[in-house]
Amino acid sequence: MAREQVVGTASVRVDKWLWAARFFKSRSIAVTAIEGGKVTVNGERVKPSRDVKTGDAVRVRLGPYEHVVIVRALSDRRGPAAQAALLYEETADSRAAREKLHWQLKHAAPVIDPGEGRPTKKDRRDLNKFKGS
Numbered sequence: 671m672a673r674e675q676v677v678g679t680a681s682v683r684v685d686k687w688l689w690a691a692r693f694f695k696s697r698s699i700a701v702t703a704i705e706g707g708k709v710t711v712n713g714e715r716v717k718p719s720r721d722v723k724t725g726d727a728v729r730v731r732l733g734p735y736e737h738v739v740i741v742r743a744l745s746d747r748r749g750p751a752a753q754a755a756l757l758y759e760e761t762a763d764s765r766a767a768r769e770k771l772h773w774q775l776k777h778a779a780p781v782i783d784p785g786e787g788r789p790t791k792k793d794r795r796d797l798n799k800f801k802g803s
Contacts, residue, residue, distance in 0.1 A: 681721035682744045684711060684728070690745040692754040693730050693737070703730075728758070734771060738764035 682690075685700040688709065694700040701718040703709055708731040711722055722728065722741050730737045739758040748754070789797070 680744075681723045682746050683718065684709065684716055684720045684722045685718040686746040687722050687741070687744065687757070688728075688730065690748050690754065691739075691757045692748070692751060693732065708732075734775065735768050736764065737768070 685697050685704060688694055688700040688704075689697045694703060700709075704716060704718045707715055709716065710729045711720060711726055713727070713729075722744070724741055724744060726741045728739050728741060730739070738761045740761065741757070742759050743757045745753075745757055
């Protein structure tokens with residue numbers, strides 16, 4: 671029996687919705703994120719079985735980025751990315767904050783740790799002198 675997109679119901683489990691909206695690759699990853707406090711619905715920590723309804727505000731933390739979205743449609747079935755994008759609307763503040771953080775991370779000075787990586791020519795000469803060759 672194939673699952674159909676939820677049209678007539680008023681709510682869907684939050685883990686199923688996050689998976690259908692393509693925030694996570696699998697439901698088990700979504701459940702782990704929810705249990706770890708990376709997902710809130712209307713400002714409250716939730717369990718994976720919590721239902722989301724149209725109009726709920728969902729905050730999802732993915733790595734350094736935080737998405738704040740409003741649920742616009744419900745689905746318990748994962749579809750193409752174009753269809754998944756119709757399930758939510760990201761707030762303007764969230765989008766601006768993510769773009770600002772992306773710019774900051776992109777333009778941050780690279781972290782170089784001396785002593786890691788390939789040895790330099792000077793390092794090789796010093797090593798050969800130490801070995802006696």
